[in-house]
Amino acid sequence: MISQTSTTLLAGLEDPRNETAWRRFYARYAPMLLSYAKRVGLADPDAQDVVAETLATFVQAYRQGRYDRQRARLKSWLGGIAHNKVRKLWARRRTASLDAPSAGAEGGLLDPAGDDRPDDAFEREWQLEMLSTALEMLRKEADPDAYQAFDLYAMKNWPVGKVAALLNMSANAVYICKSRTLGRLREIVKLIAAEEEG
């Protein structure tokens, strides 16, 4: 039931001419990598460089057969590459300039630990990305009215009475739509997580 898992995305990347696979991979992972880079405090241009370098390194290594899914999950591998790129950029910034750090709005750059494992910021982004994928899948399968009730009330913070009036349902029904939709979302997240683990 999972239409675009990491498995199917990765399979498509094996063929260098498969532009669709690359675009899908990019669309799935570039936003989360960019968000990760921003989360660790990189300014926009540096964050974009990290994303581009991470994806390029990943795809090159993947096509060279250096990714063994039996030994490492995609999250670990991609997160390790991204973490490494941030670390290297951080090291370059330290040596290149003492007075002009490329810090984001949140303050100074985080100083990632000296290893190649995904850091906490990447773990968090990965969780959010799974949630994003699950939400997309949920949107496709859900009853349109129930999804709209959930979206307006729970996501967009509309007052329950306004949602109920718009969709011609009771306030209690809006609450139930929200509760069931989130329950289903939780199930889909579990399915995706199980697949990523597998």
Next chain:
Amino acid sequence: MRCPRQERIEQLAAGSDEPALLRVRAHVSRCPDCQRRLQLAQADRGLLTDLRELAESRTRIKPLFEGMSSTD
């Protein structure tokens, strides 16, 4: 008292201290089904926090992402 409507459970989960919820709270403390409903409603609030963080994060990076796309 019958099991309360979902609306009441949501209000409890949100931490409302409306006097009208006193009886509901008392019922929930005795009803395993409603305790489960309340736990789920509280878990939903956590999931919603994640969803809002996701929406905010993706909105924040969207202009950058579009910038990247146009240069690739």
